[in-house]
Amino acid sequence: MMNRSLLLALVMIVPSPVSGQSVLGSSGLGLRIEPLDAVQRALGGVGVATRTPTILPGNAIASLDILAPTVAFTVQPHWGTYEVDSEQGDFSATRFPVLGFAYPLGTNGVVTVTAGSRFDQNWSVESQDSVDVGGQRVGLTDTFLSDGAVATIQVGWARRWSTTLAMGTTLGVNRGGLTRTFTRSFETTVDSVPLVSPVEGFTSTGRWHHSGPLASLNLAWDPSSVLQVGATVAWSGRIKLNPAEGTDGMSRGVSAPIEFKVSTTAVLSPTLAVNAGAATSNWTDLGEPGLDAASGGRVTTFGAGVEWEVTNFWAGGFPLRAGFRRSQLPFRFLNNKVKENTVSFGFSVIMAQALGLPLAALDLAVEVGSRDAGSFKERFRRLTVSVRVGGQ
Amino acid sequence: MKRYLLATVIFCSALVWGCKENNTTAPDLGFIEVNPRTAAVTIPYDDFVSGFQVYGGYGSAADFGRGVVALDFAGANVRALMKIEDLPTSADVVGSDGVSRTDSDLSFVGGRVVLSFDTIDGTLNVPVGIEVFGVVEEWHGPTATWDVAVDTAGDRRDWTQLGGGALNSLGAGTYAAFSDQQFDPELPLLDTLSISVDSAAVAGFLNPGGGSTGFLLAATFSGTSVNVVDLKLVLNTVPSTQPDTVVELSVGTDDVTFIIEGVPPAPVGWLRVGGTPSWRSVISLTIPSTVDGTVDLCGAVGCQVDLREVDLNLAELVLTTRQPQSGFQPQDTTVLDLRRVLNPELLPKSPLGSVLLPAATIVPPALFSTDVGAEVSFTVTRFVREVLEVAAETGSVPDASLVLLSLLEPSDIGFASFAGSGGVGAPELRLLFTVANEVGLP
Numbered sequence: 001m002m003n004r005s006l007l008l009a010l011v012m013i014v015p016s017p018v019s020g021q022s023v024l025g026s027s028g029l030g031l032r033i034e035p036l037d038a039v040q041r042a043l044g045g046v047g048v049a050t051r052t053p054t055i056l057p058g059n060a061i062a063s064l065d066i067l068a069p070t071v072a073f074t075v076q077p078h079w080g081t082y083e084v085d086s087e088q089g090d091f092s093a094t095r096f097p098v099l100g101f102a103y104p105l106g107t108n109g110v111v112t113v114t115a116g117s118r119f120d121q122n123w124s125v126e127s128q129d130s131v132d133v134g135g136q137r138v139g140l141t142d143t144f145l146s147d148g149a150v151a152t153i154q155v156g157w158a159r160r161w162s163t164t165l166a167m168g169t170t171l172g173v174n175r176g177g178l179t180r181t182f183t184r185s186f187e188t189t190v191d192s193v194p195l196v197s198p199v200e201g202f203t204s205t206g207r208w209h210h211s212g213p214l215a216s217l218n219l220a221w222d223p224s225s226v227l228q229v230g231a232t233v234a235w236s237g238r239i240k241l242n243p244a245e246g247t248d249g250m251s252r253g254v255s256a257p258i259e260f261k262v263s264t265t266a267v268l269s270p271t272l273a274v275n276a277g278a279a280t281s282n283w284t285d286l287g288e289p290g291l292d293a294a295s296g297g298r299v300t301t302f303g304a305g306v307e308w309e310v311t312n313f314w315a316g317g318f319p320l321r322a323g324f325r326r327s328q329l330p331f332r333f334l335n336n337k338v339k340e341n342t343v344s345f346g347f348s349v350i351m352a353q354a355l356g357l358p359l360a361a362l363d364l365a366v367e368v369g370s371r372d373a374g375s376f377k378e379r380f381r382r383l384t385v386s387v388r389v390g391g392q
Numbered sequence: 393m394k395r396y397l398l399a400t401v402i403f404c405s406a407l408v409w410g411c412k413e414n415n416t417t418a419p420d421l422g423f424i425e426v427n428p429r430t431a432a433v434t435i436p437y438d439d440f441v442s443g444f445q446v447y448g449g450y451g452s453a454a455d456f457g458r459g460v461v462a463l464d465f466a467g468a469n470v471r472a473l474m475k476i477e478d479l480p481t482s483a484d485v486v487g488s489d490g491v492s493r494t495d496s497d498l499s500f501v502g503g504r505v506v507l508s509f510d511t512i513d514g515t516l517n518v519p520v521g522i523e524v525f526g527v528v529e530e531w532h533g534p535t536a537t538w539d540v541a542v543d544t545a546g547d548r549r550d551w552t553q554l555g556g557g558a559l560n561s562l563g564a565g566t567y568a569a570f571s572d573q574q575f576d577p578e579l580p581l582l583d584t585l586s587i588s589v590d591s592a593a594v595a596g597f598l599n600p601g602g603g604s605t606g607f608l609l610a611a612t613f614s615g616t617s618v619n620v621v622d623l624k625l626v627l628n629t630v631p632s633t634q635p636d637t638v639v640e641l642s643v644g645t646d647d648v649t650f651i652i653e654g655v656p657p658a659p660v661g662w663l664r665v666g667g668t669p670s671w672r673s674v675i676s677l678t679i680p681s682t683v684d685g686t687v688d689l690c691g692a693v694g695c696q697v698d699l700r701e702v703d704l705n706l707a708e709l710v711l712t713t714r715q716p717q718s719g720f721q722p723q724d725t726t727v728l729d730l731r732r733v734l735n736p737e738l739l740p741k742s743p744l745g746s747v748l749l750p751a752a753t754i755v756p757p758a759l760f761s762t763d764v765g766a767e768v769s770f771t772v773t774r775f776v777r778e779v780l781e782v783a784a785e786t787g788s789v790p791d792a793s794l795v796l797l798s799l800l801e802p803s804d805i806g807f808a809s810f811a812g813s814g815g816v817g818a819p820e821l822r823l824l825f826t827v828a829n830e831v832g833l834p
Contacts (some may be wrong), residue, residue: 028834131430133706133824134769142428160777181425181832186705197771198750199706204426206831241833248830290834
């Protein structure tokens, strides 16, 4: 019955398209969308294991404390506004940045299968003009629509080698698709009078597929009873962009850089912990001149948060979380580096637990943030809801 | 556990479905990288027309289903011809005992012709004089014209006198549509006219050797025109069984047409469409594969643009109106259709292709009178695109012919007239196309 319920959950969620809507995704490989769940988002995390056992793409150690086969998925609606010079607008969408399954190997090991977001290339721009047709000025609208994303699919394995040391690894692939469409459409009326001869529009489309390997090494070390340190080295092979049938052009490849992540958790009391982390990667020399020109160079992410298990609720503890995060994005926008800042708040509801560890839980994070790139500014609110369900 | 999971699923589903996708559509910040350029070029007559022909004789005035009567109306003289049904040879008469009996011994003592008019079209604001004639020469409705009474296969007979042959005047009257409204503006327009005919004329109809073949209606007041939608011959008869009683017997029409004086011959040098019978104009096209590029496309140096490689947004055949001959200006909107001639060798009877225009082109009559010289454009985007696609596959642009015709043949005595080869107003082909770089990766 449990498995049927899980299947139902997945069927209801998966059909919606994965998409993001920021025009910042027009640069380079797109807007970076980190595969973080609600716990990481609430704590300002960088994607390295914290106290809460969960399933994270690229970090198998995060699932070591999972007691039973567990499925996790994350839903992330967001709403935002943008402003550039005198122009402004809004956007909203729902993403599914994390989907995963973890299977414990005894009490000291785990294997994971995850799908996670990486880059979002969903954006559009438009402009208006007019053209003379038989002495009449007929209005036209140019629209450039980009619809695509790069995601990762990884298999992970982790093992606890001692009470204070654990190591893990993941292997996987980058997969994705991109459709870029230019459309010129013409008005059907002039001064509200229908045109005798409607002008047909113009459309040009290109399609590409993304592929490429990736891997990571994960480390967790507890140097003392109050301190936990985690680290991840994420390697990405060359991400190939192959034109689909009907699209002209050569295959291209992007040498994505190695990313280093480190995080530490200080357990100040049984109910209070502080988490801080950083990640860095160097996006210069990507092997593609067009992308190198838009490179953000070395980009770094810092984040910190606090978790306070204030009381018990439902079947377990009720941890409240708050955090902040500051990051740079890998690609410039309009020749400006893009910075993202968020403050966050969240909590977890444990729906079932065993041996003090959650079997089923709902995690929630609310973020308020901004992205800036020169005169371009975005303000957004992001809700992240993660569900973890485990059982035999 | 199951309850918790179900609650979570419902919560997350509501979250997903409640959040509508709303794409950012930012202003162009330099991301439209394909450099789109839309250019308009006009191809002159000599560069795309290899010839044109005008063909007449499509349809017949008999297809109108009504008669037209005009005298020097915008220069046109038109007469209506009508045949009546067989005359009655008996009548049912109610005797003094109240029983109805058939009486075949009838004495006709006179009658009247009752005309019904169209109260929408014509010179209704002035009285229209109508004279009714008896036609004595044999005529054929679908082929009768001002000059010819019969023009069927192997049988062509001219009228002995133009315009209906020798005629016997049966009577005359004046139709004044607004006569009743002079007394009461609320009354509807009058739509009938009754013209008395004497017993001698009736006897002519009744006598098989009298030679009557129908009625001809002619206008008697200059500058007037009306449409006759119906004619009835009402006969007054005295039955032998009731000699003190006059019985009216009504006879309807079964063949209606009209004849027009001075229909011009096929034009030379310009296009004609419509009229009665209808005209069609066939334009033979040789669309060039290249045109001179605009400054936007080529810069100051100039270049040739290969039409087979561009994306065509619009193609219009542009014609310029001219004044038709006197008497043949359209009195109503002309609805024009444009089709491909599928087998030009079979013209004027070639089969035609499907409709090319997105909608029939409606041309107001003023464009052929007070506003002559106006441009009328016909959308032929699909046609030109197909021709260019064939050209792209075969390497050469195929010849093609288009026919311009009236959507309803016939629909008006007047016809549309357009400038032809050479000079100001000659047909042009206006093209609008877009050139852009391929969509690529950033």
